[in-house]
Amino acid sequence: MSEHRDIVYPRPRSPSPSLPDSPDSPSDDEPSSYQELYETRRLAAQHFDKMQAEQMDYFVGAIGNHLNREEQEETEREEYALNPRVPNLDDLNNILINRAELDHLWNTDDGLLGDDFFAIHAENLVAKITLLVTSHFAQGPVAIPASVSPWGMKTGDAEDTALEQYAKRIARPDMVCERPWDHLLQNEDARLLLLMGIIMRMLDDHVFSRMLFGATPEQEQELQELDRTQLADDGKYTSPTYPGGSLTCDAGFARSRVRSATVNLMLLRNGGIPIHFWNRVDELTHSMAMQLLPVLSYVWMSKPNHSYTFKKFYQHLHHQVAFAGWWAVQVRRSYAIVTIKWPTPGDPWEDKMENVGSSIFEISQMQTDLVDQEAVAEGHKRPIRRARVLVVANPEIRRYVPQIRGYNDFRILRTFVGCYNGLFFDRDDERQFVHHGKEPKNFDTDLVQYSLTRRWIREEEERLARLALRRRQGLPVLLRILIVLFIRFVLVWATGTTERQLYDTWVAPQVARALQEASKRTAGGR
Template sequence: MSPVNPTQRTLPFSSLLKSIPDESHEKTFAMLHTEITEFIKNGIGKKIASTSRSLWTLKHSAEFLSLATMVARPGADGNWEKLLGSRPYRCALLTGVVMMLLEKHVFSDLLFGAGEEQAEVLRMEDSSMVNVEGFRRSALRADTNRVYLEATGGIPPLFWKRVDSITAQITELLTPLSAAVGGEIASPSPYQALHDIVALAGWLNIAMRLSPKITTFEWVQPGEAYRHSFVSVGEDKQTNTASSEARRVRARVMISTTPKITRHVRSSKGFFGGTETYDVMKPLVFTYTGRFRDWEDSVGVSSLQGHVRSRLLSSPIPLLPLLVNAVRLLALACLVGVFGLVVFGAWSCVPGAYREMMLLPIRLSFRGLKWWLGVIVRHGEVNTRYSMVNTGWSWTG
């Protein structure tokens, strides 16, 4: 359930039944990227982290940590902390995370917002034609979706329900970080901005699924050597001077902010058939200066999971509370032991008929000791285990 009631963004659904040129897709994806960037910069990426605690050890979901490793890695210094602690890195990383979330949970749908029956028809149709040539399969899917949307008035029946659900789930995914650095992602204005972003992505999905053209998303892998076909949006200036002088170096990808998005269509020019492509979006990346060879560059860089474990293990342990609780437990155990011996001595001198009554205080004493031990464990335990928190919701809810 969303914390606010966002308004539904005005989108040109009526234009979807017409052929949308590649240039319009390019402009709309550029608009989507701009809105995501502004959403991050004006929210979670607006403030410098003031906490001394590692931002990677917050109660992030497993999906957030997984996505972070897919779009980012530390530079030559191997410092994971700066990727969330520094504003420019945090903005680039979270933009990549949101873009990848939209690709996984919006753009990958065969028709975003379709009813359950239509979604099942599309799945069965796509599965049954797995060996059919891609353009034929895409064209047939487009025809099926077009007929379906003509019957539903141009808008999939579950479109806004899906937008509400995914917006709430992205908000929950980013809440641990927004609570630590500020940004109030769940407040009305940021939530409305995110709701508009998801709605625009859903509209783009329908535009793609009504076209016989095939749209592909290709992500640049963190650590990959920089190419001229990439667009650099920033550079990590911190390099190892000694290493740079002793070895050949090259620019490498530290954060992959957007994927390469390409539209493919069957070519009918000339006597021979082929494929024409149109680059809708070039991959935007944040770079660092790394070593020339791939294996050399990866040496000494810990995984995100390993980094989180090391940060948890190196976090300061509150020794004083533990010592106080231990003294309390020891004193309580001594009192219970002395009291038990006194009662046991008296119990041995009493007739058998009254012995059951004499055992009652001992039982109550041990129950009290068990309860107090539970209180100490709950409030004095130091958790050094690394775990990924499952938020318990589904992206298809």
């Protein structure tokens, strides 16, 4: 018979280590991997708790610093909004302007004055003005309070409204905005396009439309008289195919040939440069800089610590005016006819226009969708809409060159515009524009009147802010006086003495001691 044995199975161990003081824990002389695992987990838990506590302290500290910094920035922003950094006109005292390098361009051969020549340099001019605007009129890191109206900024002359007059000619606000005229300058994309259009319009009025930019008054008068004489000799026949439809092609180009020959003769006498070219550039630069000063002051509210100075802006503007003047002189040298056409703000968008403000139109679409949804909810019919011109950045420039039969039409520069989502029919869109003008609190159809109103409001706000600041500054002095009076009252009441006795007991000794110390210091100094 086989011997019976009991089979003893080893006791299964728990996957988690037991506590060191438990009866199941391994003895010191029998080290186990579970003991090491327990220690490792315990140390890991301690490390994790410590790391979590450090992260919590870091985040709490970071949030606290962020809130303190935001509070400080908000305070500085409010103070800066009341007293913003404005362009210092003293920068122009004894200023030395570095003239643009145009010497290599004045002697351009007549054979090079073709379509491509004018197109390349026209696009170059637009690029230069774009760089000027983006460099000096872009938004800074500090948010400008929405209550500050860009049209209410200070100008050299309180009644100067030249900037507003130019803005009205190239822009029309979107009526769905809360403050339509302000939105044109508060929105960065719209502001940049508006400033480009204003500068180009100024150049068109004072440079491109002149018979010869930089000519003497006598030369200007001679060219105008010659033009009138040729116009009278052109005859009464009109052609609908000619640009403008008022002259025949042959007569119009004949007049242009005579004018270009006279201009080239005048330039030849002075080395290819108009006699008063740089004087006119200086005068126009100063005039444009003063007219753009309010917008520059508004933008500088968002740049309290930037390094730009009014002198740098003035120098940059001077270069672009000089280049535009050179381009205008070359146009007059050529016998081709050049036309400059500005779209009317509020007109429907056309394929010949290039919409460069896509973000502006997208915002307008979102806003009009909300307005239309509210109208539908109230039981009205959803209006039909289409893109309309919000702001014109530059005009369309075309060049007409005579051919054997007729003429060649070449587009030198395509017009750039920004659009808004307006009503489909012209009369409805115009009616909406006029209707909003009946609410002068936030909008006035006439930008000039709106600007003058905003200037008065800002001056009143600044006056009230200065008054409140003086009151805050005088409050500590008033409290100090009240404390002194209270202490004197307490001393008189507590000691039962008269004011004369209080003076003799407390004040007189202090005064005498102060006089003695002062006399000793004086004697020692001698």
